[in-house]
Amino acid sequence: MEEKNTFHINGYLGLFILIIMIAGGGYLFYLTIINETIGTAILGALIWIISGLFISSLTIVSPNQAKAILFFGKYLGTITDNGLFITTPLTQKIPLSLKVRNFNTALLKVNDSDGNPIEISAVVVFKVVDSAKALFSVDNYKDFVAIQSETALRHIASQYPYDTFEDQDITLRGNTTEVSEKLKIELEERLSIAGVEVIETRLNHLAYATEIASAMLQRQQARAILSARQTIVEGAVSMTQMALEQIEEGQKMTFTDDKKVQLINNLLVSIITDKGTQPVINTGDLSD
Numbered sequence: 001m002e003e004k005n006t007f008h009i010n011g012y013l014g015l016f017i018l019i020i021m022i023a024g025g026g027y028l029f030y031l032t033i034i035n036e037t038i039g040t041a042i043l044g045a046l047i048w049i050i051s052g053l054f055i056s057s058l059t060i061v062s063p064n065q066a067k068a069i070l071f072f073g074k075y076l077g078t079i080t081d082n083g084l085f086i087t088t089p090l091t092q093k094i095p096l097s098l099k100v101r102n103f104n105t106a107l108l109k110v111n112d113s114d115g116n117p118i119e120i121s122a123v124v125v126f127k128v129v130d131s132a133k134a135l136f137s138v139d140n141y142k143d144f145v146a147i148q149s150e151t152a153l154r155h156i157a158s159q160y161p162y163d164t165f166e167d168q169d170i171t172l173r174g175n176t177t178e179v180s181e182k183l184k185i186e187l188e189e190r191l192s193i194a195g196v197e198v199i200e201t202r203l204n205h206l207a208y209a210t211e212i213a214s215a216m217l218q219r220q221q222a223r224a225i226l227s228a229r230q231t232i233v234e235g236a237v238s239m240t241q242m243a244l245e246q247i248e249e250g251q252k253m254t255f256t257d258d259k260k261v262q263l264i265n266n267l268l269v270s271i272i273t274d275k276g277t278q279p280v281i282n283t284g285d286l287s288d
Contacts, residue, residue, distance in 0.1 A: 001132040003195070006069045006077025011058055011084030018086075021051045053089035060084055066131045068094040078131045094135060100127045100199060105150050109209055110157045112172065117209035120157050120172070122183060123202045124149045130195025141194045148190040156183045162208065176203050240264055 028044030031037070061067050061082050069076045070092040079085060080098075087093075103124045112118050126145060128134045134141040156179060163173045170178055184201040191198060208217075244264070 001075070001136045003130045003132040004077045006079060006087065008079050008081075008085040008087040011060075011086050014054065014086035015058075018051045018054055021047050025051065054086055057087050057089045057091065058084065059087060059093050064097065064099045066096045066098055066128075068096060068131050068135055070094065075132060075136065080131075096128060096131045096135060098128055098131075100125060103145060103149060104204070105146075105153055107205060108150060108154060108157075110154050112157060112162045113159055114161045116162055117211070118157065118162050118172070119205065119207050119209055120153060120203065121205040122149070122153050122180075123200075123204050124187065124198065125200040126191070126196050126198050128195055129197045133193065133195030138194045141196060144194050145191060145196060149187060152183060152186045152190055156186060162206075172203070172206055176206075179203065 025044040025047035028040045028047070032041040032044065059067060059079070061079050063082050065082070066078050066080045068078050069087055071088055071090065076088060076091065079087065103126065105121045105124065107119055107121045109117055109119055124145070128141065138144045157172065159182075160170055160172050160175075160179060163171050172179055180201050180203055183203075184198050187198045187201060
């Protein structure tokens, strides 16, 4: 099923023509009375019947609305223009909204790629772009959008971890824009059969499930501390190495291995510790 145009003319022009036809039919009946001829009466009645059929086919199409035209179950086409129109008589006219709509998925509980249970939901912004597919390719396009949105959201959420401290990984919490774009692409593939265009998708709720929220918070804190300590140690080693090189080259001093170990130890302790360091002054050895 694909949307196509159907026969329709301007309603005001059609009404003007039909009024003339009705008047012409009345004139034929007048001639019948004068001349007493059956032929003009039959012609006048036929004109009135045709005029009545076309008057019954008058339809109004509002802005951002379409009307699918069915003739005894056969799809003739869709009127997407706005205004008053006359179309094929004896047809069923099914209205369909083309407005942009928002759909909030239910709060879903799924497992991320690490197996952690999370709660997630999303907002889907969509509109109908093919009335024939929306009406006749699926049973109910609104229910179809709802079910497919939740299915796609579950699939996307299971492909990525909730959070990680590695910059190269895509996470649900840290890369919401990328995840939303992936969700939009998958939804477009799923909803194309229903004649629906996905305008935007956006995650509107993301959290660990209540039964593991406390434990995962402690895990996040531990991983954050570990990551921070790793960065501090890497920086401290680099600073210590640079300090030794500058002292040896700038001051033209050489250190024994024991002195280097002692200096490195003092520098690392003073850089890494989270408390203020206290200097110790060596005044020499005590002798009797």
